[in-house]
Amino acid sequence: MIKVGIVGGTGYTGVELLRLLAIHPQVSLEIITSRSEAGMPVSDLYPNLRGHVDLCFTVPDDAALSTCDVVFFATPHTVAMASVPSLIDRGVRVIDLSADFRLKNIPLWEKWYNTPHTCPHLAELAVYGLPELNREAIREAQLVAVAGCYPTAVQLGYMPLLEAGLIDPQHLIADAKSGVSGAGRKASFGTMLTEASENMKAYAVAGHRHLPEIRQGLNQMHGKEVGLTFVPHLTPMIRGIHATLYSQLLKSADLQSLFEQRFADEPFVDVMPAGSHPETRSVRGANVCRIAVHQPENADTVVVLSVIDNLVKGASGQAIQNMNIMFGLDERLGINHIATLP
C-alpha cells in the first residue's frame, strides 16, 4: 500500500482527491492537513465522505508527512513552494496540484503570479504532469507539477495537430468555457449562485495565469514559440471545461485518423467519432478527456472540441494518474470511474 498524505485538503481539489483516494485499492490515506480546520473530522466539512473517510484535519507537520510515500499538495500557489523543499530533501515524492512548479521560466512565473519564486531549482527538477506529454519522465520524477485544468483541455486538443506540423502555429485561438468550481472553494461575489447562474461571461481576456502554462506546453509540441490567444469564460455549471480550439490548416490531412492514432494507447483520452460534439457531462466525475475534430465546410479552419472535468482530469484525477505512473501501477487503477449522467 502506498502511504499518502494530502496538504491542504479543504478545497475542491482536496475533497476530490479524498473521494478518489478513499477507494483506491493500493492507497492508504494517512494524513490530511489544514491549518484552519485542524482537529475537525474531514467528514464534518464534506458530509459526502461520512462513512468513508475517518481522518481529521491536522496541522501540517514535515516529520509526519515524511513518513508518507507521496504527498499531494492541493494548496493555493506559494504554499507548495515553501513546504516542498524539505519533503524532497527527506526523499518523499511530491505531487503538486498548484501552479508553483509548472513553469520552467521563473521570471515568467514571477510576472504572472506577481511574487518572487523562492524555489527555482525545484521548478527545474519538477516534471510537468501531463501524462500524454511526459509519461516517461513522470515515472522517475520525485516532484510532479500536475497540469492545470484549462492547460490540460487545450494542450490535449492541439497536441496531434502541432506534433504533426499541420497548423499555422502563430494564430491559435483557444476559447474555453469553465464551470464555477474552477475558481476554487472561496467565497466571492462573482461565484455566488445569484451572480454566476443564468449568466455567461468572459474574464481575464487581457491575460490569464494559465496562458503561459499552455504556451509552454504547446511550444514543447511545436518545437518553438507558438502564438496563442486564450479567452476563458465562466459558465453556469459546477464542473466541466469545454475548450473550443481554432487553427488554420497548412495542408490537408485525415484529421480523424490523426487524432485516433495519436491517442490510441492513451487510457484517458477518448477520440469521439467524426461529427461528434462531446459534452462536459459525459466526463463529469471521470478522469477522461473526450475530443472531437471538425473541419467545417472543408475550409482551412480546423475546430477541435475538448472536454474534461476540471476537478478530475483537470486536477485530482490526473494527479492520481501521475501517482499510478510514478509507482509503477496500472495507470487506470482507482480512477477508471464512469461519469455520472444525467
Added chain:
Amino acid sequence: MIKVGIVGGTGYTGVELLRLLAIHPQVSLEIITSRSEAGMPVSDLYPNLRGHVDLCFTVPDDAALSTCDVVFFATPHTVAMASVPSLIDRGVRVIDLSADFRLKNIPLWEKWYNTPHTCPHLAELAVYGLPELNREAIREAQLVAVAGCYPTAVQLGYMPLLEAGLIDPQHLIADAKSGVSGAGRKASFGTMLTEASENMKAYAVAGHRHLPEIRQGLNQMHGKEVGLTFVPHLTPMIRGIHATLYSQLLKSADLQSLFEQRFADEPFVDVMPAGSHPETRSVRGANVCRIAVHQPENADTVVVLSVIDNLVKGASGQAIQNMNIMFGLDERLGINHIATLP
C-alpha cells in the same frame, strides 16, 4: 459471477443501472434490451459509458433473458406486468424498478394507474424492495418490486417514529422536493430547462401515484391505516429528493437516539448529528439516505429531513442493494460509492 439482464435500458434508471453494474465485481452484464434502439451500442446513447460498456441494445427476448440469473426491469408501468410472468415461470429472478408490483391492493393500483392489472398473483408474490423494511423477505424473493423514489425517502424518515408509536398517525404531512430526473427521460414541456430551471412549483397536489405506495408502507409500520398528505414539488436540479416530514408527537422521547438506534445496522441509512440539515448533494450518485430529526422549540411538532439521490437509493442503487441481498452477497458490494461533491 451473476449473469444480469436489463429490460428497458434507455431511461435514466437504465443508464444508472449500467453505470453501477458495469463495475460491480460479481456481475456479468449479459443483455440490455430496447425495442426502439435495438442494434445501437449502448455507449452511442450514453457517451459516459464509452470504454466501459460494449453491449448493444437488443430486442427483448424471453429465451435469451432466461439465461440470466436475474433480470432488472427499468420500464414504464405495465411493461413488467406483461413480461415478468414468463421469466418467473422459467425460474429467473426478477427485480422490477417500475410500479407494477408495488401495491398489494390491486383495485387501488388499477385506480391510480388507470388500467387493469393483468398479473395480480405476482403482485401478491412480489416482495416490496425496501431493505430496511423487508430485508429477510427479500433474501428469498423471486420477484422484488423496488421501492419508488419518493416512497423511499418518506418511509425511511417516518420509520422510527411510527414503529415506536410516538406520533399521531392521522395527520402526517410529507412535503417532498424532487429533481427533474424523477420525471424520467422523456421529452415534455414541463421538464425543459427553459420551463423548469429558475422555477419552483408543486404538482399533483390532488394526488400522486406514489401516495398509495407510501401509505401502504406506513400502514405496515404503524399496524393500521395512517392519514397522510403528500405534496411533491419540482426543483430546478437534476438529481435528488429532499423530503421534509411533519408529524405531531404523542409523547416526549429522545428522538436522536431513537433514529440512531433504529438505523445503527443499516449500511445505507446515515443518521446525521443532532441539528444537521442534510443536503441532497451529499448523496449525489451514492446509495445512501441521510436523515436528521428536529423538534423545533421543543414543541410537539417533529420535523424529519430525509435526502436521497432519486436515481440511486431511490431506484437503481437500491435495486442492486436488493440483488446483493437476494444473492447472499455483501449488501454494499459495488454500490458503496462516495457522493460527488461539489
Added chain:
Amino acid sequence: MIKVGIVGGTGYTGVELLRLLAIHPQVSLEIITSRSEAGMPVSDLYPNLRGHVDLCFTVPDDAALSTCDVVFFATPHTVAMASVPSLIDRGVRVIDLSADFRLKNIPLWEKWYNTPHTCPHLAELAVYGLPELNREAIREAQLVAVAGCYPTAVQLGYMPLLEAGLIDPQHLIADAKSGVSGAGRKASFGTMLTEASENMKAYAVAGHRHLPEIRQGLNQMHGKEVGLTFVPHLTPMIRGIHATLYSQLLKSADLQSLFEQRFADEPFVDVMPAGSHPETRSVRGANVCRIAVHQPENADTVVVLSVIDNLVKGASGQAIQNMNIMFGLDERLGINHIATLP
C-alpha cells in the same frame, strides 16, 4: 414628483428598488448612499442600470436625505434603527425594508436579533407594511416597516383561512422554499454556485428570524396566539419563494370562493383557478403573489400554495406599493410589470 432617497443601495433590494424607481412616473431619484462605494457610479456596480441611472453612491448624510419626501432603507438590521430617528424628526417619511421595526414586541426582537433595540418608540409608531393587512394605516404612516419575504408569502396564504376562522390555529405548518437571492448580496460559502446549485436543503429548522414576524401577523388575523412550525429551504434558483402551507380544517367551506372574495380587490394578489399549481417563475420580476388552495382527497387538510418574487413582492416592489399608498397614488403605479417568462 416624489423626491426619493435610498440608504444602502448596494444590496439586491437596493438594485431592485433602482430598477423599479428609475422608471416610476412620479418619482425623482435624488440620492443613493453607500459608505463602502461612495463616489462610484451606481451603474458601475450594476451594469444593467447603464443608461438608466446616472447617480453615484454618496456617503449617508441626514441633511441631504431630509430634502427627500421619502427615504427607503435597504440595509442590514440595526442600520435603520440608528439613522431613522433623525429623519423622522425632520419630518421625512421612511420606508424600511429591513427588520428593525417589524416586531412590536421589543424583547422578542432583541432575542431573535441578539442585540439591543435602540429605538422602541419608533417600532411602536411604525406600520407593518403588508398592504393587504394594513392598507389604511399605511396611508397615514410616517414610518413603514415593509413585510419580509417569507412573511409576505406565508401571511397572504393563511389570511383568508385565519380571518374566517376555518382552521385549527395551533398546528400550522409552513414549508417554504426560497431562491438564493434571499440571502442577500454577501459572499459566503453556502451561496456559491458550487455549493447551492444542484442541491436542496432545509436550514434554520430550529428557528428562523422570520418566524416571530410571521406569527405576529397570523396572530393579528386570528385574534390570538397561533402555533406555527416554519421550515425554510434553500432552492437552486436566484429568485422566488414558494410557500406550501398546511392546516387542519375545522369545518367545510368553499375554499376557492373564500380566497377569490378575500382578494377580489387586491391589485397584487392573484387567486389562481381551482386545481392550479402556481410557479415562482410566473411572478419573476413582478409585484404579485399568486395563490392556489387545495383540499386533497377532500380530507381535512388544506394545502395553500403561495408564490412571490422575494425581491419584488417580498421586498422592493412591496416597498414601492407602500409608497404609492402613502402618497395617494394609484397603488399600481410603476410596479405593474409583467413577469419575464421563460
Added chain:
Amino acid sequence: MIKVGIVGGTGYTGVELLRLLAIHPQVSLEIITSRSEAGMPVSDLYPNLRGHVDLCFTVPDDAALSTCDVVFFATPHTVAMASVPSLIDRGVRVIDLSADFRLKNIPLWEKWYNTPHTCPHLAELAVYGLPELNREAIREAQLVAVAGCYPTAVQLGYMPLLEAGLIDPQHLIADAKSGVSGAGRKASFGTMLTEASENMKAYAVAGHRHLPEIRQGLNQMHGKEVGLTFVPHLTPMIRGIHATLYSQLLKSADLQSLFEQRFADEPFVDVMPAGSHPETRSVRGANVCRIAVHQPENADTVVVLSVIDNLVKGASGQAIQNMNIMFGLDERLGINHIATLP
C-alpha cells in the same frame, strides 16, 4: 394607436412580444393566433400574463389580420412564406421574426432550410431588420425580416471593424454561446433540464442555419465575401447569447474609440468601458447589446465580446424596435426596459 396582430403566439418569441407589447403606450393588441390553442385564453398558457392580456388565441384569418396596421409573425420557418403574401397584398405591414425572408440568395436559403422557397419576390422586397445596419430602409419597409439572435450579436460585434476595414476578412471566428430558449418552445431531449443543465457542448459545428445569414450581413459591411467560422454552443441558462469574436488586425487603431463612435447614436448598443467583460445577465429582459473590445497583449488578434438577450434584442424586442422605426415613433418607445439583475 397602432393595431397589432401576432401570428403564432405560443412560442417564446410570441410570449415575449406579448410581454412587451402589452405595455407599449402606442399599441393596441388586437389578435393573436394559434391553430393548436385556438379558443384558449393566452394567460392560461402563460400565467405571467394574467391580469395583463385578456386575448384568446384564434385561428389565423387573413380578413381579420388585415384590419391590423402591422402583423408580427412568430412562427417556424415556411409559415410566414405561405401567409405573408396575401397580407402584403392587402397593404398590411409585416414584421417577420422567422428566417423566411432573411436571405436574399434564394438557392442558399433553399439549401440551408432544405425546402423550396415559395415567395422569392418578397424575399427581395423584404428589408433585413437590423436597425443598426438598415435603419433608413426599415422606415419605409412594408415587410421586415427581423435579424436572428446569433446574427444580431455577431454582426454588431464585427460591424465597426469591418466597416473600417481594419481586420482580415478571410478568417473571422465567431464562438457563440446561447441559452436554451434559443431552441424555441418545443419539447426535445436535448433541451430537457436533465440533459442541458450542468453541461456545455458545441453543436452544428459542421454548419448552422444562421451562418449564411451572418455572412450576408458581414458581406454587406465589408463590401465583398468574408470568410467566417461560426461555432454555436448550448449553455445551461434560459436566456442570453455571448458571442466571442476573433479576427486579425491589419493595422493598428484606437479600437475603443472606433466602437464608441460607431455606436454613439445607437439607442440599443452599449459600448462598455475598455477592459470590460459584459455579462449576459446585464441584458436579461432588455433590448440592448453590450459590447467590449479587447486586444490581448497588444498582439494582432482582436477579441470582441458581444452580449444580448436572444429573446429581446435577438428577437421580439428588436421586432418592436423595427416597428417603432416603421411607424415613426421614438425608437425606444415601450422597449427601454432595465434588465433584471440578479
